[in-house]
Amino acid sequence: MLLADLGAEVIAVGGGRSGLPVPALARGKQFVTLDLKTADGRAALHRLVEVSDVLMEGFRPGVADRIGAGYEELRRINPRLVYCSVTGYGQTGPLAQAAGHDINYAAVGGALGTFGPADGPPVPPLNLLADFAGGGLLAAFGIVSALYERERSGAGQYLDAAMVDGVLSMMGMNFADWGHRSLPARGEGVLTGSMPAYRCYPCADGRHVAVGALENAFFANLWAALELGEVPDHLDPDNWTEIGERLTAAFATRDRDAWAERFAGVDACVTPVLEPHELAGFGQIKERYDGFDPGSVPPVPVFSRTAARAGHTDTADATEAVLTRLGVSADVARRVTAGGGGPAVTGLSWPPL
Structure with a gap:
């Protein structure tokens, strides 16, 4: 989606156990839809590869x-191809063949063990960390970088984009802090919510404000x-209980909202904690993205x-239209479409409930 928003023509190939697209x-x-177990299906994919960058x-x-869709085979068809494999654990290692989801990759990547309260189990931040940040953003960054390098070398290359690797990279600062005063353990330290200057507080109506007044000037304000x-000295842990109270x-x-109004224009890093349905009416979001719809996030x-x-x-099957535009005969395009039978819902489709 990120690459499509930036102008890339994106063709998603499904079939078999791929499931349906996330709307x-x-x-x-x-x-x-292609059945890559058939000669026609593989030939259609190879035609797509001939004219594709990624x-x-x-x-x-x-x-x-x-x-028939591996890098070594496809690079012979298109040596300029940037080929990106996105997996949870990567192409090598004892977990390479293991199933998993975001929660598992965040756990193995050392991030999940730092999230959540000290007196409870770790709490995953939805599936943002490994799926979208360590996976999607890392892959997009790698692809664009490889395309940029190709302008110099003229050659494509293979990218092994593992979600665990993305988590490891993003945790660099926090790994260095682990076991030290700023992050001694899960639920303890500067950025975990245990420090009163960096925490959410309930208001009279049951909703919350977020406080991020880490620096001296912001806390004084x-x-x-x-x-x-x-x-008080808000950096001294001995004061945290009293400050928090x-x-x-x-x-x-x-x-x-009364607190949001009170802190408007005050450099204290205090903001309302918004739920998705409130975003369209919030001034900052409305100014930058008038008509914001949580169902269709803005391109960034x-x-x-x-x-x-x-x-x-448009999630309708476009197999015949796409293939005939690329020079595949109408007869083969129809045969491939009919043979594929549409994406089967045997994989996980979203939402799962």
């Missing part, structure tokens, strides 16, 4: 090779805005000349 991520893509696949290691008197009592006296980032654009969403 929220389907925009800007065309969907084709191929992404998410099979377990070795599967793409067995169905926070304390002054709440009219709590002399500013005073901030909790203060924020409980007004509704969330903002470019000065070549604006990203969210494409049309």
Whole structure:
């Protein structure tokens, strides 16, 4: 989706156990169905590869090779091809063939063990960390970098994009902090919520504000805005219990939106904690993305000349149209489409409930 928003023509090849596309991520893509166990299906894929810059696949290691879609075979068809394999654990190692989901990759990558309260089990941050950040963003970054390098070398290359690797990379700063004062253990330290200057507080209406007043100036502004008197040393853990109690009592006296209004224009790093249905009416989001719809997130980032654009969403099977446009005979295109039979819902489709 990110690459499609930036202008890439994206053709998603499904079939067999691939399941159905996630509707929220389907925009800007065309969907084709190929049975890669047949000669016609493999030939159609090879025709796509001939004219493509990038191929992404998410099979377990070795599967793409067995169905005629491996890198070594496809690079002979198109030496300029950037081939990106996205997996949980990577192409090598004892877990390479193991099944998993975001929660598993975040766990093995050393991130999940740092999330959540000290007196409870780790809490996953939805599936943002491994799936979307360590997986999707890492893959997109790698693909664009490989395309940039290809302009110099003229050659494509293979990318092994593992979600665990992405998690490891993102945790670099936190790994260095682990076991030290800033992050001694799960649920303890500066960024875990145990430090009162970096925490969410309930308000009178049951909603919350987020406080990120780490620096001295921001904390002093926070304390002054709440009219709590002399500013304590908020970096001293010995003061955290008392500071937390005073901030909790203060924020409980007004509704969330009243606090948002009070801190508007105050450099104290205090913001309302918004739920998805509230975003469209929030000033910052409305100013940058008028008409914001949680069902279709905005294309990012903002470019000065070549604006990203969210494409049309159409999940209908476009196999025949795509293949005939690429020179595949109408007869073969129809045969491939009929043979594929559409994507079977034997894989996980979203939402699963």
